[in-house]
Amino acid sequence: MVGVKMAAAAAASIRERQTVALKRMLNFNVPHVKNSTGEPVWKVLIYDRFGQDIISPLLSVKELRDMGITLHLLLHSDRDPIPDVPAVYFVMPSEENIDRMCQDLRNQLYESYYLNFISAISRSKLEDIANAALAASAVAQVAKVFDQYLNFITLEDDMFVLCNQNKELVSYRAINRPDITDTEMETVMDTIVDSLFCFFVTLGAVPIIRCSRGTAAEMVAVKLDKKLRENLRDARNSLFTGDTLGAGQFSFQRPLLVLVDRNIDLATPLHHTWTYQALVHDVLDFHLNRVNLEESSGVENSPAGARPKRKNKKSYDLTPVDKFWQKHKGSPFPEVAESVQQELESYRAQEDEVKRLKSIMGLEGEDEGAISMLSDNTAKLTSAVSSLPELLEKKRLIDLHTNVATAVLEHIKARKLDVYFEYEEKIMSKTTLDKSLLDIISDPDAGTPEDKMRLFLIYYISAQQAPSEADLEQYKKALTDAGCNLNPLQYIKQWKAFAKMASAPASYGNTTTKSMGLLSRVMNTGSQFVMEGVKNLVLKQQNLPVTRILDNLMEMKSNPETDDYRYFDPKMLRGNDSSVPRNKNPFQEAIVFVVGGGNYIEYQNLVDYIKALI
Amino acid sequence: MAVDITLLFRASVKTVKTRNKALGVAVGGGVDGSRDELFRRSPRPKGDFSSRAREVISHIGKLRDFLLEHRKDYINAYSHIMSEYGKMTDTERDQIDQDAQTFMRTCSEAIQQLRAQAHKEIHSQQVKEHRSAVLDFIEDYLKRVCKLYSEQRAIRVKRVVDKKRLSKLEPEPNTKTKESMFSEKVSQNPSKDSEEKPITEEYPEKIPAEAQPELGSWGDGRGEDELSPEEIQMFEQENQRLIGEMNSLFDEVRQIEGKVVEISRLQEIFTEKVLQQEAEIDSIHQLVVGATENIKEGNEDIREDSKIRLQD
Numbered sequence: 070m071v072g073v074k075m076a077a078a079a080a081a082s083i084r085e086r087q088t089v090a091l092k093r094m095l096n097f098n099v100p101h102v103k104n105s106t107g108e109p110v111w112k113v114l115i116y117d118r119f120g121q122d123i124i125s126p127l128l129s130v131k132e133l134r135d136m137g138i139t140l141h142l143l144l145h146s147d148r149d150p151i152p153d154v155p156a157v158y159f160v161m162p163s164e165e166n167i168d169r170m171c172q173d174l175r176n177q178l179y180e181s182y183y184l185n186f187i188s189a190i191s192r193s194k195l196e197d198i199a200n201a202a203l204a205a206s207a208v209a210q211v212a213k214v215f216d217q218y219l220n221f222i223t224l225e226d227d228m229f230v231l232c233n234q235n236k237e238l239v240s241y242r243a244i245n246r247p248d249i250t251d252t253e254m255e256t257v258m259d260t261i262v263d264s265l266f267c268f269f270v271t272l273g274a275v276p277i278i279r280c281s282r283g284t285a286a287e288m289v290a291v292k293l294d295k296k297l298r299e300n301l302r303d304a305r306n307s308l309f310t311g312d313t314l315g316a317g318q319f320s321f322q323r324p325l326l327v328l329v330d331r332n333i334d335l336a337t338p339l340h341h342t343w344t345y346q347a348l349v350h351d352v353l354d355f356h357l358n359r360v361n362l363e364e365s366s367g368v369e370n371s372p373a374g375a376r377p378k379r380k381n382k383k384s385y386d387l388t389p390v391d392k393f394w395q396k397h398k399g400s401p402f403p404e405v406a407e408s409v410q411q412e413l414e415s416y417r418a419q420e421d422e423v424k425r426l427k428s429i430m431g432l433e434g435e436d437e438g439a440i441s442m443l444s445d446n447t448a449k450l451t452s453a454v455s456s457l458p459e460l461l462e463k464k465r466l467i468d469l470h471t472n473v474a475t476a477v478l479e480h481i482k483a484r485k486l487d488v489y490f491e492y493e494e495k496i497m498s499k500t501t502l503d504k505s506l507l508d509i510i511s512d513p514d515a516g517t518p519e520d521k522m523r524l525f526l527i528y529y530i531s532a533q534q535a536p537s538e539a540d541l542e543q544y545k546k547a548l549t550d551a552g553c554n555l556n557p558l559q560y561i562k563q564w565k566a567f568a569k570m571a572s573a574p575a576s577y578g579n580t581t582t583k584s585m586g587l588l589s590r591v592m593n594t595g596s597q598f599v600m601e602g603v604k605n606l607v608l609k610q611q612n613l614p615v616t617r618i619l620d621n622l623m624e625m626k627s628n629p630e631t632d633d634y635r636y637f638d639p640k641m642l643r644g645n646d647s648s649v650p651r652n653k654n655p656f657q658e659a660i661v662f663v664v665g666g667g668n669y670i671e672y673q674n675l676v677d678y679i680k681a682l683i
Numbered sequence: 684m685a686v687d688i689t690l691l692f693r694a695s696v697k698t699v700k701t702r703n704k705a706l707g708v709a710v711g712g713g714v715d716g717s718r719d720e721l722f723r724r725s726p727r728p729k730g731d732f733s734s735r736a737r738e739v740i741s742h743i744g745k746l747r748d749f750l751l752e753h754r755k756d757y758i759n760a761y762s763h764i765m766s767e768y769g770k771m772t773d774t775e776r777d778q779i780d781q782d783a784q785t786f787m788r789t790c791s792e793a794i795q796q797l798r799a800q801a802h803k804e805i806h807s808q809q810v811k812e813h814r815s816a817v818l819d820f821i822e823d824y825l826k827r828v829c830k831l832y833s834e835q836r837a838i839r840v841k842r843v844v845d846k847k848r849l850s851k852l853e854p855e856p857n858t859k860t861k862e863s864m865f866s867e868k869v870s871q872n873p874s875k876d877s878e879e880k881p882i883t884e885e886y887p888e889k890i891p892a893e894a895q896p897e898l899g900s901w902g903d904g905r906g907e908d909e910l911s912p913e914e915i916q917m918f919e920q921e922n923q924r925l926i927g928e929m930n931s932l933f934d935e936v937r938q939i940e941g942k943v944v945e946i947s948r949l950q951e952i953f954t955e956k957v958l959q960q961e962a963e964i965d966s967i968h969q970l971v972v973g974a975t976e977n978i979k980e981g982n983e984d985i986r987e988d989s990k991i992r993l994q995d
Contacts, residue, residue: 090685093685094685098687103802105827106747106751106827106828106831108744108824109740109817109820109821109823110817110826111817112812112821113813133818137820139810139812139813139817139820140809140816142809148809149806149807149808149810151809151810151813152732152733152735154813173851185685189686190688192691192695195691195692195695196687196695196698196699197693198695199695199696199698200691200699201704202698203696203699208693208696211692212689213687213689214687214688214689214691214692215685215687215688215689216686218685218686218690254759309685409876445979451945451948451949454949454952454953459976488754497883676765
């Protein structure tokens, strides 16, 4: 479940807002003010897995320390009593969590309790806690209780996901499986709507909602509209009153929420990726902005009888502070490789400068003309010393990206992902194919069974007419020989039949890839990134279906695809069904949410679309 | 935007209380004060640790308040011309410096003691971690307050240095103007000579000495100390040269001063880094020693092993 927030103007991003909200919570629910001579206050942070997932992309351990947190612990772990310390809880209001909190109260683990619930707690559960607090005569110790409305995970300044822990619950499969019951569907929808509601509370704006008809997205839209409406009507407890908008938020324009169902475009999620961030996500173990690498330490031949070298596990955080990542996460991979090389060279140049200073310093003791040299060199030395931490940080980032990019490159080479990418692009843009699909599927070197299945599914989805029975049998045999499971094909067949009834299949426009020659420039400069045999493919930008829909809706363009999208405005007093948009002006801000899961390719496509507009 | 439901919680507490009363369930001692003690079976050790930690913090707070209070007066450079309201003599400043320093020393000693004690007492891992983090925070607080102190001290030192520099500059323009006056006027007052003493000390003696032999040749009613035009010129030139020399010396000294300040700053940074690395280097040393021993043992084992092999 991925949502992308686009804004032409730079309002406070959702990441900043969520971080500010978290910091306030950690500061005992009082706005945080930096005071350089303030007394230290210490506290303990208790969270559950949901809370952990929300906090970890936003605040590092050091930042937690800076807020005065001495220990951060999981709710359902063994915790010892620590006297004289206030505890800040950040948990979901679920049964087990409430039980454990009551247990904590009874065991008198901490001095005072600041309870913060990720999404709103029900009255009855609140009474459970009250009961436990009474029983433990700890009512006075419960200092504050808050509903935080932070039930979503922000990964980028402009991208958020619903959850990480139980993402199976709201996945495409959960929503679209044929054997789903009504109650299960209700639960799924409620979970989605709760998170989206929290998102808009944190954003401080009430959106105008548009969604396609007859899809899961429509169900979400109806429920979300209802929830927002109810909250706005309740004047006393409305979460969208003036002070939630925050200082400086003077956009009189309301944002547009586009609710899209995954079924409009199943090919893009299966598509092989070529931009840095998308590749890292597709190929490596990448969650919540953290990538886990398994490094094999040393590829040299080990002497006979020696112990096999252990694989080191390393994990890296790809954060907003990482300038290289911010600059290149959307770049095609060959560009990334080149840039890492460039960064490494410039770093080495700076390092040499510093080393040169060292030798000059050594000389000047013997030289009598030292005084004149001295004046220049002390200045140089001071600047060198002050720039050293910067240099070290740069080195760390270069190492990080070298490792990550090398790992990605290994995968690309092993699975021939560049071939897949090019081929799929050609299929999706309906240009002529130079190699037969059967060849690629039967090629034992190219890719895992999963890769082959993905390729075939994309072919099947994009084909104007279904392949003939004989052809299909051939393909099926080739796929089974390669070790693929044919179940996905069954589903796609059904889906295609259904989708054909509903509307024309989505077209992908004229995406072409230009191949810039087999041996890239990088190889010629003798770098580590020996991309021999890997095609240096460059993407020519075209809009994916999701981006096109957004474009139509934001600019109020007329288009058969989006004309009969439903229109919801929670702030309107009556009428919750109108296909006629009241608002005729183009929107400035939009949030795109895919019910059933988005992906980094679509995210990147939207980011590029915005860049092209500015 | 977060919603404060504390009031709602308290209301729930009341509801639960009344409900329990109605149901006849024993209320858990929330109302009765005496019951509280009974219920607290495990008497929470109010913690030596935390009360002492808070003591240290309040001490540091006092130091900080003290420094901030007197900061304005301390920095005030013109206190010698201001009224008594804001005056602070140098001795008072020195006193403040000393007091602050002893205070800081005692505070850091107290922190060290607390740390040692926290390590000795047997507690769970979590409590240990928590305590060491708390001590880190307190140390950090102390550092920040010390920064206050060192900042204002640096300002004071800088002002003193500047003042000295300014006071050195004073005679220069005077001597220069007096030079020109001297060279213009033919008949000079002996008092002017004495003003040039710092630069031309030996000349006043020479002047009367040399003036006397001239008396005979000129003898027009000029004073004993008058000099011939050539001599005047000569002295003038010499003076100019000396002034030039002094100026360049002065410039160099100023440069060197600046460089020395920079160097001292660099040294500070370096000492900090070296101290940081000290711990690491110690551990590396340990590791290396351990490794050498292991290697030695390994060699011996191999030797024995090969001996045994040869015997077979």
